[in-house]
Amino acid sequence: MHLGNARTALFSALFGDRFLLRIEDTDSERSRSEFVDELIADLRWMGLNWDEGPENAEPDERYFQSCRGAIYQRYYEELEQQGRAYFCFCSPRELEISRKIQLSSGQPPRYTGKCSHLTADEVSRKLDEGLRPTLRFRVPKNETVEFEDLVRGPQKFATDDIGDFIIRRADGSAAFFFCNAIDDALMGVTHVLRGEDHLANTPRQMLVLAALGLPIPQYAHISLIMGDDGAPLSKRNGSRSLKQLREEGYFPCALLNMLARLGHHYDCDDLMDFRTLKANFDLSRLGKSPARFDVAHLDHWQQLVVRSADDETLGGWLRKETAAIVPEEHLAAFIEIVRSNCVFPDQADRWARILFTDELQLDPDAAEAAAQAGESYFLSAIDAANAAQADFDMFLRELKTRTGAKGKALFMPLRAGLTGRLDGPELGAIYRLLDPHRLHRRLAEFTYESE
Numbered sequence: 001m002h003l004g005n006a007r008t009a010l011f012s013a014l015f016g017d018r019f020l021l022r023i024e025d026t027d028s029e030r031s032r033s034e035f036v037d038e039l040i041a042d043l044r045w046m047g048l049n050w051d052e053g054p055e056n057a058e059p060d061e062r063y064f065q066s067c068r069g070a071i072y073q074r075y076y077e078e079l080e081q082q083g084r085a086y087f088c089f090c091s092p093r094e095l096e097i098s099r100k101i102q103l104s105s106g107q108p109p110r111y112t113g114k115c116s117h118l119t120a121d122e123v124s125r126k127l128d129e130g131l132r133p134t135l136r137f138r139v140p141k142n143e144t145v146e147f148e149d150l151v152r153g154p155q156k157f158a159t160d161d162i163g164d165f166i167i168r169r170a171d172g173s174a175a176f177f178f179c180n181a182i183d184d185a186l187m188g189v190t191h192v193l194r195g196e197d198h199l200a201n202t203p204r205q206m207l208v209l210a211a212l213g214l215p216i217p218q219y220a221h222i223s224l225i226m227g228d229d230g231a232p233l234s235k236r237n238g239s240r241s242l243k244q245l246r247e248e249g250y251f252p253c254a255l256l257n258m259l260a261r262l263g264h265h266y267d268c269d270d271l272m273d274f275r276t277l278k279a280n281f282d283l284s285r286l287g288k289s290p291a292r293f294d295v296a297h298l299d300h301w302q303q304l305v306v307r308s309a310d311d312e313t314l315g316g317w318l319r320k321e322t323a324a325i326v327p328e329e330h331l332a333a334f335i336e337i338v339r340s341n342c343v344f345p346d347q348a349d350r351w352a353r354i355l356f357t358d359e360l361q362l363d364p365d366a367a368e369a370a371a372q373a374g375e376s377y378f379l380s381a382i383d384a385a386n387a388a389q390a391d392f393d394m395f396l397r398e399l400k401t402r403t404g405a406k407g408k409a410l411f412m413p414l415r416a417g418l419t420g421r422l423d424g425p426e427l428g429a430i431y432r433l434l435d436p437h438r439l440h441r442r443l444a445e446f447t448y449e450s451e
């Protein structure tokens with residue numbers, strides 16, 4: 001799932017009294033059981049629990065459309081008997097040519113209705129020749145389809161603008177327009193929240209349901225989420241997947257708080273848990289204009305989650321290799337540092353290496369600060385550390401007296417020398433966590449350089 005799909009699922013879960021998960025897998029070329037595994041893993045990770053739906057990728061007639069062919073068949077037959085559906089023998093090539101002709105004469109492409117008047121004889125002859133037809137829904141002429149979209153208000157479509165559309169593919173599988181609408185009706189779906197890319201599908205689906213006398217749900221078409229390139233997020237434009245976000249160490253709660261505010265307004269800017277987000281979710285607060293995904297917003301929520309997480313959560317969030325570096329007796333102090341200085345596990349990993357290993361990477365600005373302070377500063381620091389031992393306050397007093405420096409000139413070279421960078425946790429914590437020998441070695445690094 002990408003963030004657009006995830007937000008659709010989240011809004012459905014936030015809005016609904018009961019949340020249904022259905023696997024729409026009739027397109028055999030695009031459906032694989034590992035996709036279902038990934039989808040379920042993504043939803044579970046987000047903490048979206050469905051009241052009805054599959055627990056795993058084991059196909060099941062209740063929730064997998066690929067298993068529901070016999071159910072759809074009944075409705076195909078009903079439409080055929082009513083004369084509301086007919087066989088179409090046009091080849092993909094023929095359809096493509098017809099499409100191009102329409103486009104080049106400035107018309108919107110739609111099926112011309114070529115096969116809509118075939119006689120029973122013509123149909124059986126073609127079937128005898130071994131041709132495999134699609135089944136098309138016969139769209140009524142000269143009508144309008146109207147509905148009240150819960151986000152976009154009153155909608156009106158002329159049926160003459162809608163070509164007869166395919167409801168069963170040539171391989172016998174059910175097309176989206178059809179099985180999606182049928183299953184909504186059969187599964188008691190009252191509300192469909194989906195992206196506005198589906199808006200034009202809605203009149204088609206309403207026509208099918210009306211022809212079959214099935215109940216029509218209410219629709220809310222939500223504005224799409226756009227990426228930096230100004231195009232809607234999609235699998236194809238490489239927008240970040242939930243799996244990637246999970247691997248980067250984002251907390252689901254950060255994602256929920258960001259997504260719930262993309263195209264939906266909350267009065268409160270605080271971090272909320274799922275229950276609170278749900279209690280305050282309101283369809284009337286959905287916006288009509290496209291929402292832009294900005295990773296800075298996601299990172300803002302991520303930071304709030306990290307700052308408020310408990311020790312156990314942060315301990316479990318660290319990478320295994322990070323946790324392995326941190327000595328047991330320093331774990332609590334290290335987690336405190338992580339909580340107030342890190343947003344991602346790889347930042348925590350860098351701090352673990354700075355504090356508990358000999359790996360030290362000197363950032364350019366830190367190298368400059370250390371060089372400016374010069375050898376004498378670090379010689380004084382070594383003397384101060386020898387005098388003060390584990391007592392950081394005493395160390396600082398000693399350093400101040402010996403160097404005569406204060407403020408930034410006192411702290412920054414020390415920070416640079418001990419950590420290789422100019423930002424980070426308070427110096428006292430660093431001083432206490434660094435092994436005394438390592439601390440010495442780091443300070444000594446800067447004493448052999450001649451200026």
Ligand SMILES: Nc1ncnc2c1ncn2[C@@H]1O[C@H](COP(=O)(O)OP(=O)(O)OP(=O)(O)O)[C@@H](O)[C@H]1O
Binds near residue numbers: 004005006007008232
């Ligand atoms: N950029 C987007 N912003 C918001 N919702 C989206 C976005 N893209 C898809 N959706 C919604 O996600 C739900 C699932 O859509 P679908 O499975 O077609 O995903 P998709 O990413 O559009 O697929 P594909 O990339 O194959 O077109 C639909 O409700 C759809 O409207």
Ligand SMILES: [Zn+2]
Binds near residue numbers: 087088116
């Ligand atoms: Zn045809």
